[in-house]
Amino acid sequence: MDDAFFSFDDYHITLALVGAVVILSRWLPRLFSDREPAAAPLMILFGAGAALLVPDHLQMLPDPREVPRPWELVSELAVIVALFGAGMRIDSLRPWRRWIPTVRMLAIAMPLTILAVALLGVWLGGLTLAGAILLGAVLAPTDPVLAADVQVGPPQEGAEHPVRFTLTTEAALNDGLAFPFVYLGLIIAAEGFSPGAWALQWVGLDIFYRIAVGVGMGWLGGRALGFVLFMVPKGSVLADTGSGVIAFAGVLLCYGSTELVEGYGFIAVAVLGLTLRRIEEDHHFHRRLHNFSESIEHALTAILLVALGTALPMLFADLDWTHLWIALALILLIRPAAGWVALMGTQITHHDRGVVSVYGVRGIGSIYYLCYASGHVEFFNEAQLWSLVALVILLSTLLHGFTVGWAMDRLGDHDPD
Template identity: 30%
Template sequence: MTTLLLVFAAVLLLAVLLSSLAHRTILSTAVLFLAAGFVIGDGVTGLVPLRPDDPVVATLAELALFAVLFTDGMRVGWADLRSAWRLPGRALGWGLPLTLAITALLAHYVAGLPWPEALLIGAILAPTDPVFAAALVGNDRVPPRLRHLLNVESGVNDGLALPFVVVFLAIAAGSDDLHVTELGLELALGIAIGIVVPWAALRLERTRLFAVSAQYEALNAVAIGLLVLALGKATHGNLFLAAFAAGITVATCGERQRESFEHFGELIAEILKLAALLVFGALISPALLGDIGWNGWVFAVLALVAARPIAIWISFLRSGLGTREQAAAMWFGPKGFASVVYGLLVLNAAIPASDEIFHLVAVTIAVSILAHSSTDIVVARWFDDEREVPAWYGTARKVHRRIHRTDRRTPGDDAGDQPVKP
């Protein structure tokens, strides 16, 4: 454990020192942690000989996924979804289940998995991660609706895919009807905890008896998250649905708390994500890669270049999305952190095909991290030429400038759209 902490601290410092270069080039901090984990793992140097059943693996995966789903939920309050739901709604309502189904077909017919396990791996690989498309999402020259689409989709689909993962995992484990009923109660209890606890906490804060100082404002959401986590564990409610529901509730009912927690919460989630990637890399060994077989590698490639592109192409038919924007959305479906943790959950579940599923998931995620994190800068440059920006984007910018000028008028200025000079 001490060696693992030492390696993580050293790699984290290196990632911080290289972060500015990573934002400008194809270098990725995620790849750095994945590669470092692979090197220190039992299959290479044996510096940190982690096994899937080690307590640190399950604990870190649980905490990291809880933090990520909590912060993801905070990005997508109901007001955000209502204000611009059309394109993200297509990606989530059609794209997510279609990606799951196409990936399951590939897992069954290419990798040779039985249907329950094929559907499970489809659910594991359906979510996307915005981290590996950071250059695209953060580029101001990229049309805002495309950036919004990728942000909302990746923020919501982790939580939406989770029930499918849980249900298909139960089916693959051979659960009977009684267990499925208990599973439904577990999911419902998790959602209830995620809604009631933040709502009650935010209501208490608005009473005359309580007031949060500015110094502790960011800790308000942390306290809510920890209480949700503790209650979920005590009542055996689903922790991850509780986290996602809690994040959405805070974003919907407490805009001030959401804003104060945003930066702090993202840093916590990022640290846990990078630690999980390090552990995930340590579980990948040369022997594991050698056991995949040609059909496993073919599945991994097709899961990236066929499943997501076909699903998004079907989902955005007659949507009005430009060809270049649609091509970027089709390609940028990187398999990221949620899939890593779902794969670890399957490995710890010890179902008959858990090792094979983990091997396929591990290879697909590794290939995705390498491919997507090294092409985001390249694709973002497609939009650097303003002549290539769709006409609607220029109109939108003019409207934005007009609104901005209107907001800057002096109270007595009613001379149309003339801006006030600074």
């Protein structure tokens, strides 16, 4: 038995610090505003502060460059829950013209962003072609986790503003649609830039097959889960008495089974949420399920953001001025310009178009993609990629987190029908 009464175990110190950082990040903003606090940037900053103040006691939180697997698993779960929740928030899919801005953001803005970031990575960042493509794919999607403040409200709330609808549906679908470009970066890193050897397989498998399977499995999963929750047995359905955990189990089942048949699980769980929401639309269980999944999402996000903050001093050791210029260019120029171009010709007003274009938050999804890629192929620029992605997440949460309330308050009027 240890003779020391106060052992100050690193594990317990880590738990205490994480708890203190989350509480402070949620509580301190209340001293200055009664609005929902922009806690994400504060969690990262306070986590970094804790790492600088007590560096020897935070060794329980692994360096994502050396031990990416825990980061990958936690971020993957957070994104899965967030994507399902984004799908569940959409009260009405119609009229179909509401989807025009979303389709344009996915089909035009995201590829433009990937291309621009990749070119900037090669030209300014000195990255390899594979690393630059991966960087573009990692940073292009609007994050479904940290973009909650710009999304529509919970189920059955109604009055979904076109800006919020567009950002919600974009965030729900673009993570899965960015995956083909992640695979493209992995292929080029492993086989070199020789499209004749792999282009047909990439287009056929990584684009058409995986996307189609993701959509199909999500729809089937939503119908099956709706059957279990709302239809059988009659008079004693699970939705009347069960907790949200059974639907959460359905999310895991849908995601895992989709990945087993080589589909995109991220697309599947988003479609699962959209499909399930269409079954017994007025049932109170939808709201309960949303609240349950949101609680899980917030808990996982808090852990990841604090952990990212503690890793910042290590990750920023490899920063240089080119990283800052690339990060600022993405947040202030590339994403806004790509979004503006994509939405030209739509019925969204100029002001609202600007909000959609600007508020593409980067966050947890970027952590997952980078961990996933580094676990499959060793990239020459991996340290630079981590430094740059961490900087983009920090700047995005700062700039977007502290201005989103002001922007959302100034959205134009709309017709809820």
